[in-house]
Amino acid sequence: MEGIEGQIPLILTAGIGLYAAIRIVAERRTLRKLPYLNVLSFAVAASVALLIPHPLALAAAAAYFVGSTLESNAIASAYAGGPERQ
Numbered sequence: 001m002e003g004i005e006g007q008i009p010l011i012l013t014a015g016i017g018l019y020a021a022i023r024i025v026a027e028r029r030t031l032r033k034l035p036y037l038n039v040l041s042f043a044v045a046a047s048v049a050l051l052i053p054h055p056l057a058l059a060a061a062a063a064y065f066v067g068s069t070l071e072s073n074a075i076a077s078a079y080a081g082g083p084e085r086q
Helices: 004-026 030-051 055-080
Strands: none
Touching (some): 004 030
């Protein structure tokens, strides 16, 4: 077992994710929630990669990261009006 020094990155990442989750719940305007939703997704991916010491955990975190990025981009595009119609 490693000491608290080895867990500092995980603690920081979880703290940032918790702060983002609180801001998502507290924020009233949907457009202001979106950046915090993006940060929360990144924090989850990083926490998975830091928490599970297995090579496949890195692949799972990368897949979650890519999926959450695509989801965030789709939501932002929908709020911005989507693709222009000709």
